[in-house]
Amino acid sequence: MPELADRPPSAAGRRGPKIVGFLCDWAVASQGLVRDDGTMRDLPNVTLIKIPCSGFTRPAWLEFALRNGADGVFVCGCPLGDCFNRYGNNLIGDRVEQLRRRLERQKVNPERIGALFYGKHAGAAFVDAVRAFSDRVAGMPGPAFPPRKPAPAAAGPASAAPRTGPAAQDGQAGAPAGREGT
Amino acid sequence: MYKRLLAGLLAATLRVDTLVARVYPDDFNPLYYTGGLANLFLTVLVLSGIFLFLYYTPSFDQAYTSVQFLTLDVPYGQIIRGIHRYSADGFMIVVLLHLFRNWFTERFRFSRDEPWISGMMLLTLTGFIGVTGYMLVWDQRSEALVAMTANAAAQVPLVGGWLRHALFGGTGLTDLLLPRLLFLHIGPAVGLYVFLWWHYTRIRHPKVWPPAVWTLFALGFVVLLTGLIPVTSQAPAVVSQRPQTLAIDWLFLTPYWAMRFLPPLVLIALAVVLIGYGLYIPYQLPETRSELGLKDSGVAQVIDANCTGCELCYYDCPYNAIVMVPSPNPGVTKAAQARKLRAVILESRCVECGICVGACPFEALELPRLLQKDIHEKVLSACQS
Amino acid sequence: MTDRASAYVLWIVVLAAVSLVCTAGIVWGELTGHHRLGGALIGVILLAYSFILLCLRKGGFTSV
Numbered sequence: 001m002p003e004l005a006d007r008p009p010s011a012a013g014r015r016g017p018k019i020v021g022f023l024c025d026w027a028v029a030s031q032g033l034v035r036d037d038g039t040m041r042d043l044p045n046v047t048l049i050k051i052p053c054s055g056f057t058r059p060a061w062l063e064f065a066l067r068n069g070a071d072g073v074f075v076c077g078c079p080l081g082d083c084f085n086r087y088g089n090n091l092i093g094d095r096v097e098q099l100r101r102r103l104e105r106q107k108v109n110p111e112r113i114g115a116l117f118y119g120k121h122a123g124a125a126f127v128d129a130v131r132a133f134s135d136r137v138a139g140m141p142g143p144a145f146p147p148r149k150p151a152p153a154a155a156g157p158a159s160a161a162p163r164t165g166p167a168a169q170d171g172q173a174g175a176p177a178g179r180e181g182t
Numbered sequence: 183m184y185k186r187l188l189a190g191l192l193a194a195t196l197r198v199d200t201l202v203a204r205v206y207p208d209d210f211n212p213l214y215y216t217g218g219l220a221n222l223f224l225t226v227l228v229l230s231g232i233f234l235f236l237y238y239t240p241s242f243d244q245a246y247t248s249v250q251f252l253t254l255d256v257p258y259g260q261i262i263r264g265i266h267r268y269s270a271d272g273f274m275i276v277v278l279l280h281l282f283r284n285w286f287t288e289r290f291r292f293s294r295d296e297p298w299i300s301g302m303m304l305l306t307l308t309g310f311i312g313v314t315g316y317m318l319v320w321d322q323r324s325e326a327l328v329a330m331t332a333n334a335a336a337q338v339p340l341v342g343g344w345l346r347h348a349l350f351g352g353t354g355l356t357d358l359l360l361p362r363l364l365f366l367h368i369g370p371a372v373g374l375y376v377f378l379w380w381h382y383t384r385i386r387h388p389k390v391w392p393p394a395v396w397t398l399f400a401l402g403f404v405v406l407l408t409g410l411i412p413v414t415s416q417a418p419a420v421v422s423q424r425p426q427t428l429a430i431d432w433l434f435l436t437p438y439w440a441m442r443f444l445p446p447l448v449l450i451a452l453a454v455v456l457i458g459y460g461l462y463i464p465y466q467l468p469e470t471r472s473e474l475g476l477k478d479s480g481v482a483q484v485i486d487a488n489c490t491g492c493e494l495c496y497y498d499c500p501y502n503a504i505v506m507v508p509s510p511n512p513g514v515t516k517a518a519q520a521r522k523l524r525a526v527i528l529e530s531r532c533v534e535c536g537i538c539v540g541a542c543p544f545e546a547l548e549l550p551r552l553l554q555k556d557i558h559e560k561v562l563s564a565c566q567s
Numbered sequence: 568m569t570d571r572a573s574a575y576v577l578w579i580v581v582l583a584a585v586s587l588v589c590t591a592g593i594v595w596g597e598l599t600g601h602h603r604l605g606g607a608l609i610g611v612i613l614l615a616y617s618f619i620l621l622c623l624r625k626g627g628f629t630s631v
Contacts (some may be wrong), residue, residue, distance in 0.1 A: 057538050081210075081389075119196060
């Protein structure tokens with residue numbers, strides 16, 4: 001897993017905070033909102049990653065983004081109750097809450113992680129919400145995670161919440177490379 | 183053409199959502215819970231129906247008077263009867279909303295045709311149950327409905343006479359009629375639950391109840407309506423003379439109104455065509471994901487080495503596409519050493535939503551063309567840019 | 568408490584008062600045999616409760 005140790009972890013101050021958003025295919029229609037490279041037309045500091053359902057998001061990926069230089073990260077699903085797959089957005093809503101609590105214990109501002117719920121037609125409201133999120137993140141000092149210690153021993157807190165716990169995506173060098181096999 | 187129409191209808195559906203959202207928060211939107219509302223009304227119908235059944239006497243000379251006794255003399259009998267009537271209307275309304283919403287938002291796609299097919303059968307049964315319910319009261323309208331239905335059934339080629347006999351127990355009005363109608367009201371209502379089982383069988387967490395706001399609203403509205411517009415019978419049926427007028431309940435009796443203009447056979451053919459088309463709807467647009475402009479991520483795959491048998495994906499899969507089976511051998515990772523079970527994907531049921539991927543904390547599930555590795559790369563390139 | 572929230576509190580109080588009056592009406596209808604009125608008032612109470620729940624949510628007293 002590549003680490004970006006050589007670059008400063010926070011891009012804040014250059015052109016706004018670096019924000020990664022996971023956007024459900026069935027939620028806000030991304031035509032007209034997104035440039036070819038995935039950044040938002042109105043907010044070039046926000047990159048959207050399209051996913052098949054907001055419930056597809058592993059909370060570990062949100063943490064991964066924050067650890068690798070994102071200042072804020074959010075998931076956008078359909079309005080609560082209107083998920084194309086019934087409960088995908090409720091699931092990720094709960095998981096984001098759990099991730100926030102877990103990261104708060106690691107001295108990360110939980111407001112850096114967001115869950116938004118906007119339907120296909122609500123492009124304008126979505127952009128406003130992302131802008132508000134971006135502004136909020138811009139007001140937070142420093143990088144998301146405190147500077148890392150040389151030995152990555154982050155396997156501990158993963159067992160705290162089994163439903164959200166990312167399987168210690170850091171200290172897993174010894175794990176078998178099974179997932180590349182598919 | 184159809185695609186453009188569907189897109190327009192989807193836009194209209196979503197516009198209605200924004201209107202509702204001005205008053206109700208998103209998770210209170212009743213249009214997201216039409217299925218749950220239908221189940222609520224069905225439950226009310228069953229409970230009030232049991233009450234009515236205890237008082238109802240299915241014979242020519244006592245059917246009408248037993249209903250009148252129930253309405254006028256039993257305390258709150260009129261209220262219960264009204265609840266039964268208006269809940270039936272409410273049931274039909276929310277069922278139709280459910281149908282149209284799931285149609286226009288295309289929730290019949292991929293491997294989701296089974297709820298749709300069973301839903302069409304539920305709708306057909308519902309219409310039938312509604313009509314037989316109106317026949318049971320045995321007032322003028324009931325008699326007209328029986329006569330018109332028998333006439334229409336008899337005109338069906340080949341099986342007409344048999345059909346009429348099956349429905350009404352012979353030509354004319356026989357003593358079998360009302361007991362048979364009572365069964366044809368209650369029997370299919372039980373059948374609804376059989377089809378509901380089918381309706382739910384591919385659904386892991388069906389939204390069976392609406393939010394409390396709408397449970398209270400629906401019940402309150404029905405009960406208030408019962409008090410304001412009490413349900414009454416028409417004049418009792420007189421067998422010797424044919425009834426002249428027919429009070430129409432537009433939700434159930436529209437076909438009988440249409441019989442004024444169209445011959446019964448045309449109406450029956452129309453009903454068959456409509457139901458047939460309804461069954462065809464999920465297969466009308468056999469589009470792949472890439473044709474829809476979506477990424478074709480592929481059916482979810484279990485990475486057996488990492489699976490710990492924890493069942494989290496099994497609980498979260500919305501389509502019951504994951505089953506847990508006894509594991510013949512331990513997994514490879516440390517966490518998977520003690521497993522008793524492992525997850526298996528039923529690929530024909532998978533809609534590639536990836537919810538199992540999000541549910542799995544052990545990296546034991548992947549969408550083959552949207553791997554965790556791919557997501558990590560996208561995140562990194564986003565952070566670097 | 569914001570202005571918005573206090574407006575919803577006012578509505579909740581009004582609706583609660585309405586349902587209290589309706590309860591009295593049901594008792595009166597039961598005693599005097601006005602079952603239809605009692606039934607209608609049950610409906611009004613249920614509707615009032617529905618809107619109380621809505622006001623609780625919109626005023627921010629309950630969450631998702």
